[in-house]
Amino acid sequence: MKLYYSKGACSLSPHITACEAELPIELVEVDLKSKRTVAGEDFRLINPNGYVPVLILDDGNKLTEGPAIVQYLADQAPDKKLVPLAGTxxxxxxxxxxxxxxxxxxxxxxxxxxxxxxxxxxxxxxxxxxxxxxxxxxxxxxxxxxxxxxxxxxxxxxxxxxxxxxxxxxxxxxxxxxxxxxxxxxxxxxxxxxxxxxxxx
Missing domain, CATH: 1.20.1050.10 (Glutathione S-transferase Yfyf (Class Pi); Chain A, domain 2)
Incomplete structure (x- = not known):
């Protein structure tokens, strides 16, 4: 999985979740002023809204919005109990x-x-x-x-x-x-x- 983030921004929340869940993620830093990744990629092609976080799954599916991303990540490691069970x-x-x-x-x-x-x-x-x-x-x-x-x-x-x-x-x-x-x-x-x-x- 790949997490697009900016230092200290709200993307730190899913980053923390991934660390708590012990999930391997690739970090891609984004300059929110230029809307480009550190490698020069146009971030607006990843998220037209131009803000972090964005999570790209291994199958190519994409999630934006921190509250959705953290729940998805936590559900990948249910033994860590970072979220209550769905439906409760x-x-x-x-x-x-x-x-x-x-x-x-x-x-x-x-x-x-x-x-x-x-x-x-x-x-x-x-x-x-x-x-x-x-x-x-x-x-x-x-x-x-x-x-x-x-x-x-x-x-x-x-x-x-x-x-x-x-x-x-x-x-x-x-x-x-x-x-x-x-x-x-x-x-x-x-x-x-x-x-x-x-x-x-």
Whole structure:
């Protein structure tokens, strides 16, 4: 399998999942400004939307969108229990979290990285983000991970988005529970492996 990624972007989430699942993947780095891979390939031919991640399967099939990719990867290694079984209520809870992280946290952070976003728009995004993170901190105040006592792909995705705070002046440290959560997930061997492979540590 081949994973198109950009250092520290949301593609780090499926990269972490692949490492947690111990799945062999080929990494292809993409420059999101030029929309080209490091080898010079036009990335828009891979994903017309021009953003990562993209997963190319060995049979040539392609998946885009991180929440879909992480579930696919996790399902390839069911013994790792990175996702609840399909059809269970817990699987829908996982999908609920993946959607929440994608639409409420990821998108709010995205506005802060956008140089074309006016300051007024960024302030709206920060207000929304703080509200959402307050709720996540409350949820994690009495459980180790989003779905309870077991790490899932939703935790990998949340970890990645929370790591962006340092780059856009959103101090995660204001919520000690979130700071501790990030430190705990960062210490996981598979997460360290993914971070090292992207040159982030």
């Amino acid at each position: 209520f817990e699987r829908y809870q996982l999908q609920q979290w993946l959607n929440f992280i994608s639409t409420e946290i990821h998108k709010s952070f995205g506005a802060l990285f956008n140089p074309a976003m006016p300051e007024s728009g960024k302030q709206v995004a920060i207000t929304t983000l703080i509200s959402r993170l307050e709720n996540v901190a409350e949820h994690l105040s009495n459980r180790a991970f989003l779905l309870g006592d077991h790490f899932t792909v939703a935790d990998g995705y949340l970890f990645v988005t929370l790591s962006w705070g340092a780059h856009v002046n959103v101090d995660i440290g204001r919520w000690p529970v979130l700071a501790n959560y990030v430190a705990k997930i960062s210490a996981r061997p598979a997460v360290q492996k993914a971070l090292k492979e992207e040159g982030l540590v």
